[in-house]
Amino acid sequence: MEIKDNCLNRRAFLRAIGGGAAISALAFAGCNKDKVAPETQPESADVASGKMTYRKNLKGENISILGYGCMRLPTITGESARDGKDEIDQEMVNKQVDYAIAHGVNYFDTSPSYCQGQSEHAMGIALSRHSRDKYYIATKLSNFVESTWSREASLKIYNNSFKELQVDYIDYMLLHGIGMGEGMETLNRRYLENGILDFLIKEREAGRIRNLGFSYHGDIKCFDYLLSRHQEIKWDFVQIQMNYVDWKHAKQVNPRNTNAEYLYTELDKRNIPVVIMEPLLGGRLANINNQSAAILKRIDPSASIASWAFRFAGYYPKVLTVLSGMTYMEHLKENIQTYSPLIQLSSNELESLEAAALTILDFPLVQCNTCQYCMPCPYGLDIPNIFSHYNKCLNDGSLPANAQSENYKKLRKAFLVGYDRTVPKLRQANHCIACNHCIPHCPQNIDIPKEMQRIDKFVETLKQNV
Amino acid sequence: MEKKLRIILASICFTAITLLFLDFTGTVHLWFGWLAKIQFLPALLSNIAIFISLIVLTLIFGRVYCSIICPLGVMQDIISFFAVKRNKNRYTYSPAKNYLRYGVLVIFVVMFILGISSFVALLAPYSSFGRIISSIFAPIYKLANNGLAYLAERFDSYLFYSVDIWVKSIGTLIISIFTISIIGYLAWKHGRTYCNTICPVGTILGFISKFSILKVRFDENKCVNCGLCAKNCKSACIDIKHHVIDYSRCVSCMNCLEKCNKNTLSYSFKNKNTPKVKATQKQDKKLENKSITEKKSDSNSVLKSSNSISRKDFLSIAGLFAVSKVIHAQDKKIDGGLAFIEQKKVLKRITPIKPHGSKSFANFTLHCTACHLCVSVCPNDILIPSSDLQHFGQPELSYERGYCRPECTLCSEVCPTGAILPISKEEKASTQIGHAIFIKENCVVLTDNVSCGNCSRHCPTGAIQMIPLDKDKQDSALIPIVNTELCIGCGACEHLCPSRPYSSIYVEGHDVHRTI
Structure with missing residues (x-):
């Protein structure tokens, strides 16, 4: 009692001298300090080593369920190398790789095309400092540009990977981006007509490639075709996009995509190990609207939103490893934490994830962090403010989504009046002409005109629903 | 009592x-x-x-x-x-x-x-009376409202929202000031x-x-x-x-x-006592004389009053200008990293557009007494008093500040004279009060070399389609074509057209409104 009284007095005192909310929050934290010491709080506890969950590949080797994605390596400016043109921060890469290996991560996924071509080189430096049996390296034949589709050019890329990675064999080799471009036609010209696939199979026989697989995006015909040749080729693994939204609703995310449920089931039937990419749907499942977040927070208030996506990906037994592109040490630590060890989802939790997926799809947050790079819009729109008003309402739970709900009228007015207050009428979403000037400027790769039309449609429905 | x-x-x-x-x-x-x-x-x-x-x-x-x-x-x-x-x-x-x-x-x-x-x-x-209130006092009322809206915003309340204050017709304003002065x-x-x-x-x-x-x-x-x-x-x-x-x-x-x-x-109901008629011719004449002199002084004072009016007149006009200046300055302050947006210029239309429900230009002009009740309630700021001498003050539609939104039928609800007859939203959606005309030369697709289609996206009746500028080229820029049979003349295309100060698509009124 005495302690409590003291705290209250201190709070009252701080308020009285005009400390405001921030200080009173501090004071409140001070109150708690007597009860739970920060050292014992789970968030700040150091990540346990030696508890990583492992899955077995076809050879019976243990592969860490967390795979290290090398697409977003840190740069010297602290940004992800995928977004900026800055040099990779090799020291930080080394530090993170050391940390990852020390905590049981042994799968590293790179490509000649990642980080503007710097990824393999950087990973070669970082990994070669460790003994070769401590890590498995995955890289790809990334002959995306038509000029590299010839056998000679493709082989050049392939041979260069050995040099950059400083290895004499590659653990996992992928045909990169199957189903992209013109689908089957592109597949034929990149890997089949030039004999590259046959070459890679021979390389596997020769032992320079230990596992051969492909990464799949887009046209389902290509996926089905390559699986139909499984008897002959013997795929050692396949990499697919999978997360709790793509599981059943991939078409809603992108009409070109196919439900991960189908992809996984097809691979499971043929006993092919599955490597997961985009477990966070391009980061979108780490930052979801509050309504969806509430569903997940209700089950476990202490679990991060991203951790749910990782647990979902790891839930399926044929999953060999789950790739995550980790720019910051904090991401790496959090992900290792989630998988050390992996706690299987319960059927209730799976259901909740499906419920969250549905609300995410209905009202996706615009992944805008108001960096203002898109501004000024040549047609006068206030792009960041339009997005922040929409996101704010979505996160407040004050988005008048359901016309049947009791407080719809109130929310509708608040949304529309708030919209006019935040953005002058002439700068609102309905004035977006989709000239697409903003798109290349957005570091978040937001399809701004598409989002503008989505918000415009939403506003229009609100206005008409008097 | x-x-x-x-x-x-x-x-x-x-x-x-x-x-x-x-x-x-x-x-x-x-x-x-x-x-x-x-x-x-x-x-x-x-x-x-x-x-x-x-x-x-x-x-x-x-x-x-x-x-x-x-x-x-x-x-x-x-x-x-x-x-x-x-x-x-x-x-x-x-x-x-x-x-x-x-x-x-x-x-x-x-x-x-x-x-x-x-x-x-x-x-x-x-x-x-209506004109006096709507052109002189409504702006003051709105100013007070905007003050409350400003406060409401500070307190995160949505009770009041701010509205634009602008002189809809300088002619009407002058006439109103003149009327109230006299x-x-x-x-x-x-x-x-x-x-x-x-x-x-x-x-x-x-x-x-x-x-x-x-x-x-x-x-x-x-x-x-x-x-x-x-x-x-x-x-x-x-x-x-x-x-x-x-x-x-x-x-x-x-x-x-x-x-x-x-x-x-x-x-x-009736006199308690019948008054005797005493009036004589002489007295009548006297009275008449008196009335003439009175009239003289009357007209003098009218003259005097008009002098005083002009001063008052000037002051209130100057006051209004001051208000509009302030508003402009605020606009600029907000700008910062935003592109400047040029105001749209008012178009001179061959046939004025009259609101849905007014049946025809003739019906409207016959009934309208220019009370401006519709002008005061229009939430989209599109009803503007005409400056045409014969129909001075009678409102017509103009889409520089907004367009006739599908969910609104306010003007038809308030009109007391039958100039705008009551109309339902459904009827409104199928009543043609004008049609859109495309001016290729102004279209941003050609002038700015960008893709657009904003008119087509916002057309409530789907009357605007985008077609290739050059039929033979596959990746040719798309420009709008208007199916005038489907167009109801609401002005969404005109208002949302990015071309400024003149839209590249605009609405021309119809003498007689039709059902599509």
């Missing part, structure tokens, strides 16, 4: 009607919208039953319409109330200026028949002179009220000829010498009843 009742009723009517013109949310209309519909000219134009009721009302009670229902009349009473406070017993009897009254009435009727609606609108009392001056100096010399409605009702059942009557036996009643008669219609009241000018305000301390006057 009678006076109190009159004041209570008049206050209610006046406040409610004023609010009709000030309230931009349309809520007051739900309660008091009918008050606009029982005005004399609107009733005559749209609802004959109400019109007959008004006649009957006058036949029973005299010109209570002028004292209670007519907002312009009540406004004059308010002004003269303050005048009387300053200078008691200020009025004197003057004979009727019948040639002027009936002259104005005749011209009014002729103009009405000829369809010169600007003249009709100028004299219609209710419309004059009427205000006359009311201050001479009470109800305007109603009894110029107002055509006053003249008609005055004629009818001569035969009304209930009247203010003298009990000559009690009268001590103190003249208090005449000195307090705003209509200058009590001839105390002869104990005669000019009922064509009496607006039944009951002021005289209250002033008379001998209980001589009563508002009753």
Whole structure:
């Protein structure tokens, strides 16, 4: 009692001298300090080593369920190398790789095309400092540009990977981006007509490639075709996009995509190990609207939103490893934490994830962090403010989504009046002409005109629903 | 007692009607919208039953319409109330200026028949009042609202929201200032002179009220000829010498009843005592002379007043400019990293666009008395008083600040005269009031070399399609084509067209509205 009284007095005192909310929050934290010491709080506890969950590949080797994605390596400016043109921060890469290996991560996924071509080189430096049996390296034949589709050019890329990675064999080799471009036609010209696939199979026989697989995006015909040749080729693994939204609703995310449920089931039937990419749907499942977040927070208030996506990906037994592109040490630590060890989802939790997926799809947050790079819009729109008003309402739970709900009228007015207050009428979403000037400027790769039309449609429905 | 009742009723009517013109949310209309519909000219134009009721009302009670229902009349009473406070017993009897009254009435009727609606609108009392409120006082009201909205925003409340304040028509503003100055001056100096010399409605009702059942009557036996009643008669219609009241000018305000301390006057069915007719020819002539001199001084004072008007006039115009300047400066402050947006320029349309529900240009111009009730309630800022001389002040649509939104039918709900007839949202969606015309030269697809299609995306009827500029090229830029059969003329395309200051797609009105 005495302690409590003291705290209250201190709070009252701080308020009285005009400390405001921030200080009173501090004071409140001070109150708690007597009860739970920060050292014992789970968030700040150091990540346990030696508890990583492992899955077995076809050879019976243990592969860490967390795979290290090398697409977003840190740069010297602290940004992800995928977004900026800055040099990779090799020291930080080394530090993170050391940390990852020390905590049981042994799968590293790179490509000649990642980080503007710097990824393999950087990973070669970082990994070669460790003994070769401590890590498995995955890289790809990334002959995306038509000029590299010839056998000679493709082989050049392939041979260069050995040099950059400083290895004499590659653990996992992928045909990169199957189903992209013109689908089957592109597949034929990149890997089949030039004999590259046959070459890679021979390389596997020769032992320079230990596992051969492909990464799949887009046209389902290509996926089905390559699986139909499984008897002959013997795929050692396949990499697919999978997360709790793509599981059943991939078409809603992108009409070109196919439900991960189908992809996984097809691979499971043929006993092919599955490597997961985009477990966070391009980061979108780490930052979801509050309504969806509430569903997940209700089950476990202490679990991060991203951790749910990782647990979902790891839930399926044929999953060999789950790739995550980790720019910051904090991401790496959090992900290792989630998988050390992996706690299987319960059927209730799976259901909740499906419920969250549905609300995410209905009202996706615009992944805008108001960096203002898109501004000024040549047609006068206030792009960041339009997005922040929409996101704010979505996160407040004050988005008048359901016309049947009791407080719809109130929310509708608040949304529309708030919209006019935040953005002058002439700068609102309905004035977006989709000239697409903003798109290349957005570091978040937001399809701004598409989002503008989505918000415009939403506003229009609100206005008409008097 | 009678006076109190009159004041209570008049206050209610006046406040409610004023609010009709000030309230931009349309809520007051739900309660008091009918008050606009029982005005004399609107009733005559749209609802004959109400019109007959008004006649009957006058036949029973005299010109209570002028004292209670007519907002312009009540406004004059308010002004003269303050005048009387300053200078008691200020009025004197003057004979009727019948040639002027009936002259104005005749011209009014002729103009009405000829369809010169600007003249009709100028004299219609209710419309004059409407214009005064909507062009002079509504901006002040909105300014106060915006102040509240500013505060509300600070307190995270959505109770008030801010609205644009702008001069919709400088001509109407000038006319309104002129009207209120003239009427205000006359009311201050001479009470109800305007109603009894110029107002055509006053003249008609005055004629009818001569035969009304209930009247203010003298009990000559009690009268001590103190003249208090005449000195307090705003209509200058009590001839105390002869104990005669000019009922064509009496607006039944009951002021005289209250002033008379001998209980001589009563508002009753018939005279308690028949007054003797004493008037002689000579006296009549004297009176006439007097009235002429009075008129002279009257016209002098009118001149004087117009001088003072111009100063007042100037001040209020200057005030409004100051307001608009401030608003502009704020706009700029907000800008920062935003691109400058050029204001759209008002288009001169060959056929003016009239709102959905008005049936045709002819129907609209025949019925509209330019009261600007629709202008005050339009939430999209698209109803703008015409500057065309023949139809001066009658609103027409223009899409520079907004467009006719599908969910709104406010103007048709409030119009008291039948110029805009009630229309449902569904009917509106299929009524063609004009059609869009594409001007290729202005289109940003060609001038800025970008893709657009904003007109097509926002067309509520799907009347605009995007087609390749060059049919032979596969990746050719897309430009809009308008299917005029489907276009309803709402102006979404014109308003949302990025081309400035002139849109590359604009709406031209139709003389007769059609159903698609």
